[in-house]
Amino acid sequence: MTSRKIFIALAISAILGGCVVAPGSSPYDGGRVMIAPPAPRIEYPAAPPIAGQIWIGGFWTWTGQRHEWVPGHWSAPRPGHIWVPHRWEQRGDHWRQHEGHWEEEHRHGEHWDQREWR
Numbered sequence: 001m002t003s004r005k006i007f008i009a010l011a012i013s014a015i016l017g018g019c020v021v022a023p024g025s026s027p028y029d030g031g032r033v034m035i036a037p038p039a040p041r042i043e044y045p046a047a048p049p050i051a052g053q054i055w056i057g058g059f060w061t062w063t064g065q066r067h068e069w070v071p072g073h074w075s076a077p078r079p080g081h082i083w084v085p086h087r088w089e090q091r092g093d094h095w096r097q098h099e100g101h102w103e104e105e106h107r108h109g110e111h112w113d114q115r116e117w118r
Helices: 002-017
Strands: 054-056 059-062 067-070 073-075 081-084 087-091 094-098 101-104 106-108 111-113
Touching: none
Parallel strands: none
Antiparallel strands: 054 073, 059 067, 081 101, 087 094, 106 111
16 A cells, blocks of 8 residues: 555656746846847748637747747637737837737728727
């Protein structure tokens, strides 16, 4: 019985040892980045796993030491909203990242109008 308990404890330890808690998709904290991001990678997404999903393109994020590519993914659309992609903006001698986000879509007459990026 004791060896069985030891075996179970070791098995659980091995399984849990493989678990990793990773930070969110972007560790960037909004600070200044002195190195320009590389050109965006070209992604060739396959068909969406569920009909009607939209492609959220990948982007470069800053890890605190270097730029790292975050791959794109499929996402369910949000009715009445548009996806505003991630982007980098140069400000003098440094760069700042603007996170991608869902933004409310505004209807004007017959046409849909997208608000400017913030």
